[in-house]
C-alpha cells in the first residue's frame with residue numbers, strides 16, 4: 383500500500399518514503415498520514431504534545447542539520463507544522479512545485495478553463511501550464527536556495543541541501 387509519491391507526516395512533517403517510515407493503525411495496517419515516530423497502533427505516541435512543543439523539537443533538529451539559528455528554525459517549523467492535519471484540523475494542500483501552502487483560493491494556480499488548481503500555486507501554474515515550464519530541478523534549487531538562505535539566516539550551501547531534500551518530496555520534481 384505504499385503511496386506513489388512521498389507522503390509528509392501530518393503530525394511532524396517528516397517525509398515518508400519507506401514502509402518503515404509509516405506509523406501503524408490499530409489493525410496493523412500502515413497509516414497513510416502519520417510517521418512511525420508519531421503514530422503507532424492507531425494512536426499518537428505523544429497525544430498531549432502541543433504545536434509549540436513539536437516546533438521546538440523539529441526546530442532543534444533542522445537548526446542542527448542546516449545551521450539555522452534556533453529561534454528562526456523553531457518559528458519556521460511552527461509555520462510548516464501549521465499546514466499539517468494534526469494541527470490545522472485538515473490537511474492543507476501545498477504547491478507540488480514550490481511547496482507553498484494553498485491556504486486560500488487566491489493562492490491556487492489556474493487551469494486552462496479558469497478553474498482553480500488543487501495542486502499548484504498561482505506563482506508556479508497559470509492557465510493550465512507552469513509559468514516556467516523548462517525549469518529543471520537544479521535550476522529550481524539555484525532559484526529557491528538563496529531565498530531560503532536569507533530568510534532563515536543560513537549558509538547558501540546548507541540552504542541548497544535543504545531545498546534539494548524538500549523539492550524531492552514534491553510531485554513536480556519526483557524522479
Ligand SMILES: [Zn+2]
Nearest residue numbers: 391394417420
Ligand atoms: Zn511524524
Ligand SMILES: [Zn+2]
Nearest residue numbers: 477480503506
Ligand atoms: Zn508554487
